[in-house]
Amino acid sequence: xxxxxxxxxxxxxxxxxxxxxxxxxxxxxxxxxxxxxxxxxxxxxxxxxxxxxxxxxxxxxxxxxxxxxxxxxxxxxxxxxxxxxxxxxxxxxxxxxxxxxxxxxxxxxxxxxxxxxxxxxxxxxxxxxxxxxxxxxxxxxxxxxxxxxxxxxxxxxxxxxxxxxxxxxxxxxxxxxxxxxxxxxxxxxxxxxxxxxxxxxxxxxxxxxxxxxxxxxxxxxxxxxxxxxxxxxxxxxxxxxxxxxxxxxxxxxxxxxxxxxxxxxxxxxxxxxxxxxxxxxxxxxxxxxxxxxxxxxxxxxxxxxxxxxxxxxxxxxx
Amino acid sequence: xxxxxxxxxxxxxxxxxxxxxxxxxxxxxxxxxxxxxxxxxxxxxxxxxxxxxxxxxxxxxxxxxxxxxxxxxxxxxxxxxxxxxxxxxxxxxxxxxxxxxxxxxxxxxxxxxxxxxxxxxxxxxxxxxxxxxxxxxxxxxxxxxxxxxxxxxxxxxxxxxxxxxxxxxxxxxxxxxxxxxxxxxxxxxxxxxxxxxxxxxxxxxxxxxxxxxxxxxxxxxxxxxxxxxxxxxxxxxxxxxxxxxxxxxxxxxxxxxxxxxxxxxxxxxxxxxxxxxxxxxxxxxxxxxxxxxxxxxxxxxxxxxxxxxxxxxxxxxxxxxxxxxxxxxxxxxxxxxxxxxxxxxxxxxxxxxxxxxxxxxxxxxxxxxxxxxxxxxxxxxxxxxxxxxxxxxxxxxxxxxxxxxxxxxxxxxxxxxxxxxxxxxxxxxxxxxxxxxxxxxxxxxxxxxxxxxxxxxxxxxxxxxxxxxxxxxxxxxxxxxxxxxxxxxxxxxxxxxxxxxxxxx
Numbered sequence: 001x002x003x004x005x006x007x008x009x010x011x012x013x014x015x016x017x018x019x020x021x022x023x024x025x026x027x028x029x030x031x032x033x034x035x036x037x038x039x040x041x042x043x044x045x046x047x048x049x050x051x052x053x054x055x056x057x058x059x060x061x062x063x064x065x066x067x068x069x070x071x072x073x074x075x076x077x078x079x080x081x082x083x084x085x086x087x088x089x090x091x092x093x094x095x096x097x098x099x100x101x102x103x104x105x106x107x108x109x110x111x112x113x114x115x116x117x118x119x120x121x122x123x124x125x126x127x128x129x130x131x132x133x134x135x136x137x138x139x140x141x142x143x144x145x146x147x148x149x150x151x152x153x154x155x156x157x158x159x160x161x162x163x164x165x166x167x168x169x170x171x172x173x174x175x176x177x178x179x180x181x182x183x184x185x186x187x188x189x190x191x192x193x194x195x196x197x198x199x200x201x202x203x204x205x206x207x208x209x210x211x212x213x214x215x216x217x218x219x220x221x222x223x224x225x226x227x228x229x230x231x232x233x234x235x236x237x238x239x240x241x242x243x244x245x246x247x248x249x250x251x252x253x254x255x256x257x258x259x260x261x262x263x264x265x266x267x268x269x270x271x272x273x274x275x276x277x278x279x280x281x282x283x284x285x286x287x288x289x290x291x292x293x294x295x296x297x298x299x300x301x302x303x304x305x306x307x308x309x310x311x312x313x314x315x316x317x318x
Numbered sequence: 319x320x321x322x323x324x325x326x327x328x329x330x331x332x333x334x335x336x337x338x339x340x341x342x343x344x345x346x347x348x349x350x351x352x353x354x355x356x357x358x359x360x361x362x363x364x365x366x367x368x369x370x371x372x373x374x375x376x377x378x379x380x381x382x383x384x385x386x387x388x389x390x391x392x393x394x395x396x397x398x399x400x401x402x403x404x405x406x407x408x409x410x411x412x413x414x415x416x417x418x419x420x421x422x423x424x425x426x427x428x429x430x431x432x433x434x435x436x437x438x439x440x441x442x443x444x445x446x447x448x449x450x451x452x453x454x455x456x457x458x459x460x461x462x463x464x465x466x467x468x469x470x471x472x473x474x475x476x477x478x479x480x481x482x483x484x485x486x487x488x489x490x491x492x493x494x495x496x497x498x499x500x501x502x503x504x505x506x507x508x509x510x511x512x513x514x515x516x517x518x519x520x521x522x523x524x525x526x527x528x529x530x531x532x533x534x535x536x537x538x539x540x541x542x543x544x545x546x547x548x549x550x551x552x553x554x555x556x557x558x559x560x561x562x563x564x565x566x567x568x569x570x571x572x573x574x575x576x577x578x579x580x581x582x583x584x585x586x587x588x589x590x591x592x593x594x595x596x597x598x599x600x601x602x603x604x605x606x607x608x609x610x611x612x613x614x615x616x617x618x619x620x621x622x623x624x625x626x627x628x629x630x631x632x633x634x635x636x637x638x639x640x641x642x643x644x645x646x647x648x649x650x651x652x653x654x655x656x657x658x659x660x661x662x663x664x665x666x667x668x669x670x671x672x673x674x675x676x677x678x679x680x681x682x683x684x685x686x687x688x689x690x691x692x693x694x695x696x697x698x699x700x701x702x703x704x705x706x707x708x709x710x711x712x713x714x715x716x717x718x719x720x721x722x723x724x725x726x727x728x729x730x731x732x733x734x735x736x737x738x739x740x741x742x743x744x745x746x747x748x749x750x751x752x753x754x755x756x757x758x759x760x761x762x763x764x765x766x767x768x769x770x771x772x773x774x775x776x777x778x779x780x781x782x783x784x785x786x787x788x789x790x791x792x793x794x795x796x797x798x799x800x801x802x803x804x805x806x807x808x809x810x811x812x813x814x815x816x817x818x819x820x821x822x823x
Contacts, residue, residue, distance in 0.1 A: 011822065205822075
């Protein structure tokens with residue numbers, strides 16, 4: 001029922017208290033939080049630093065703009081609606097295509113323009129924001145998933161979470177939506193977490209509900225075939241998020257677009273701990289190792305990524 | 319990193335030590351007990367004065383004890399209808415005075431006082447040694463006294479040993495002729511001893527003491543001798559030769575003052591009765607040390623209304639400690655960080671079971687109503703305001719129904735913090751929509767569990783007593799909270815959450 005704390009310590013598992021005090025508290029300046037808590041700010045900052053993100057179409061900031069939404073949507077057939085201050089993927093609607101005057105969501109549900117208006121109005125009122133503060137709505141281009149993930153995800157978006165500490169990617173995980181997770185990529189809702197080797201982008205280990213799995217529960221595709229293309233480019237993108245925000249301990253959520261390559265979806269200043277279970281080992285030894293490094297030797301994202309690909313390469317794969 | 323922690327730990331230690339020392343000082347100087355319900359024995363002594371008034375103006379004066387060694391006066395009062403009463407205090411000599419303009423016939427006056435036995439403080443050395451009184455004898459007593467003294471002085475070195483030798487010589491079966499002669503002239507053994515000591519150049523005086531025995535009536539004062547030594551006044555029993563003040567002796571009168579004066583009366587008689595009582599140490603401390611600095615800094619100096627508020631306020635840190643412990647060490651999820659403390663404070667007013675039932679009822683109904691509100695598509699602030707109004711209605715209805723059913727608990731429901739409850743309902747409802755009923759049950763149950771644990775702790779009599787009488791103990795709680803704020807180990811919940819890591823070990 002319980003695991004011994006000494007065993008966890010030996011495996012280098014990072015606990016919530018330690019993460020909050022020794023890493024988030026020490027390396028994340030609270031002043032910088034709005035940069036990642038607001039997706040619009042993250043996106044603008046990313047554009048400034050030439051970090052690729054999904055193309056932003058338009059932003060709705062006031063309730064009265066919603067009545068004229070039709071015109072703006074006219075040009076788009078598929079798009080994603082996101083609350084700027086939402087967390088954990090809440091309030092995100094993905095419209096894959098049109099059906100006459102109506103829209104089809106990624107789940108297959110048919111919705112009307114009126115539904116979209118109400119959703120936007122709720123979002124602006126703060127339904128999905130932390131603490132219920134007023135919010136903004138982002139409308140973005142759809143991501144065209146790279147076909148390397150075909151058969152690995154059910155209904156939803158496979159995204160890659162990279163924990164970046166002082167600019168060094170220290171751990172990565174691919175999150176695959178399943179039928180049990182209802183197309184969402186949240187591990188505690190039943191998504192499959194696949195730990196990725198930092199050197200190669202290949203599968204290390206995979207878990208669903210904390211239990212090891214070897215194939216996707218819905219599509220039955222063997223998970224050891226996973227190999228993320230352009231792995232080094234993806235890690236460099238994650239690493240640059242540190243230069244961009246100045247936050248020392250972040251989780252970067254990335255996606256692979258078939259045409260545009262790796263793109264940054266969102267940043268998280270309080271990344272969760274489940275990534276350790278997906279990888280099958282703790283973060284702590286890597287974090288402590290990075291703490292001993294001197295900044296001046298690793299000024300560029302490329303230098304940092306090369307260092308971790310060399311230093312943190314896995315000895316065995318799944 | 320290690321170096322930065324030293325000032326922190328020093329501060330934590332400082333807080334703990336400051337809390338403990340202040341509490342200890344408060345305990346020793348004002349005798350506030352550490353445990354509630356502690357009892358202390360006190361002596362209730364009643365002096366009864368009987369006399370026959372002659373019909374004119376009457377004044378009765380009774381000498382009262384002045385700081386008797388081994389006892390402390392708690393309170394005193396006189397019961398004597400028709401008489402004016404005052405306690406006069408001149409030149410360190412306290413006297414009770416009864417006055418009445420016209421009175422005739424047999425009269426009885428009562429004076430009673432409560433004395434607390436305390437550890438004996440060494441008797442004060444007077445600034446200048448008291449004068450040795452001049453002694454005059456008629457012949458043949460003068461010769462007898464000289465002879466007796468010569469014998470006693472030759473066998474002694476100090477005033478105390480002189481007194482001891484004299485008492486030996488004056489003992490009833492003493493063969494000494496001089497002693498027999500003097501005892502016939504001065505039958506009061508203590509008076510005789512005082513005279514002889516003064517003649518020997520030792521300042522001495524008579525003292526009257528009262529032997530305390532439980533439930534005794536009609537007791538008289540016992541005559542004793544006090545002589546001045548280098549260490550101050552020393553009490554000697556003129557009959558037994560025992561030195562020092564016995565534990566059960568209350569020195570009623572010291573020095574050459576008259577014990578009882580009755581002007582306008584005759585056949586006066588003074589007698590004492592006494593009884594041993596036990597009183598709560600808490601009440602005793604409050605009566606005695608009203609002017610002490612610790613009492614002034616304590617809560618008791620405030621009006622009752624503020625006191626009861628502080629009673630709750632001083633319990634809050636303990637509740638905060640429980641919340642910190644449950645969240646940091648155990649990893650329990652609660653709805654709202656400190657909402658559980660407020661609920662547990664409400665439980666203190668409603669008592670546990672009725673409080674739990676009404677809380678669950680209010681939140682349950684609130685969630686139902688909130689469910690309907692979500693169809694109205696209201697803006698957030700308006701929605702919560704609506705909830706507050708609805709919660710007030712719910713609480714009023716619960717109170718009324720409870721009252722009509724004859725449940726007193728119904729009325730105390732109003733102690734629940736309504737705005738906090740409205741927010742709780744709102745957050746739980748959002749939680750329900752986003753994470754499902756399971757998460758609502760986990761967080762709601764977690765909050766209630768923390769609230770119940772905090773309530774059980776806060777309702778302990780010992781905890782109540784300590785937090786109210788020793789507010790400085792909250793410094794220790796503060797230190798504990800600071801220490802837990804530094805804890806970076808695993809939470810209990812993480813040991814469960816990461817249990818699947820077992821397979822990778």
